[in-house]
Amino acid sequence: MANAALRNVKVAPNSASLEEARHRVFDFFRTACRSLPSVMEIYNLYDVTSISHLRSTIASEIRKNTHVTNPKVIDMLLFKGMEELKNVVDHSKQRHHIIGQYVVRQQGEGQVDSGKDQGISPFLKNFYKGNYF
Amino acid sequence: MALRATVLRHFGMTVRGPPLALQPWRSMSSHAEDHLSKEEVIERVLAVVKDFPKVDPSRVTPDVHFQKDLGLDSLDNVEIVMALEEEFKLEIPDKEADKIDSCQLAIEYISNHPMAG
Numbered sequence: 148m149a150n151a152a153l154r155n156v157k158v159a160p161n162s163a164s165l166e167e168a169r170h171r172v173f174d175f176f177r178t179a180c181r182s183l184p185s186v187m188e189i190y191n192l193y194d195v196t197s198i199s200h201l202r203s204t205i206a207s208e209i210r211k212n213t214h215v216t217n218p219k220v221i222d223m224l225l226f227k228g229m230e231e232l233k234n235v236v237d238h239s240k241q242r243h244h245i246i247g248q249y250v251v252r253q254q255g256e257g258q259v260d261s262g263k264d265q266g267i268s269p270f271l272k273n274f275y276k277g278n279y280f
Numbered sequence: 281m282a283l284r285a286t287v288l289r290h291f292g293m294t295v296r297g298p299p300l301a302l303q304p305w306r307s308m309s310s311h312a313e314d315h316l317s318k319e320e321v322i323e324r325v326l327a328v329v330k331d332f333p334k335v336d337p338s339r340v341t342p343d344v345h346f347q348k349d350l351g352l353d354s355l356d357n358v359e360i361v362m363a364l365e366e367e368f369k370l371e372i373p374d375k376e377a378d379k380i381d382s383c384q385l386a387i388e389y390i391s392n393h394p395m396a397g
Contacts, residue, residue: 172355173358176359177377180366203333206356210355
């Protein structure tokens, strides 16, 4: 299933229209969602997150690029997404990469000002934020 | 009989790739006895939709339209369909999944699906 689709990541021909690119985004989203059970298994994420949470995370990552209307740019972003997904599914990453990037960061967005970061300068705060993982 | 059902179910879930080749063979299985009832399908579909973070649970009814009535966009729609796939352990082909845009269609599709579990 998903793993078979991910075995050969190659550059697909350019999308002819915005509509085609849009469909490819949904196809990519489905592929990513279908590989989530194996991702949970590989990185043993059952105690930190759930499949539905990761699914929402993928959707919000896609939603960050809703302003893009150029099919070529969408194709490029899709390729990057595919590449990332392949790396995740192939276990080219480690558990803390996944947790840092897709579990903690999503929860932490918006509540950066909590706890022990209180007394530090804005510069240092931005530095920590930018170098999260 | 129970063993056969278990084996068949196991088989159906692992061989997800080309379901067409399995179809005639699968119709002989004894899934009828453990097939989901319509009420159960409705209940579970509604539970999945209500669990969706952007949805107001009080507005969910069995014939609600995801985009027109619940104010979701097309990506949310795909997300709900994927959540339903997970809940019922199905793999809905892309063409079918594109058509599912309301609770009613989802319930209809899933209750007619022989492998929904």
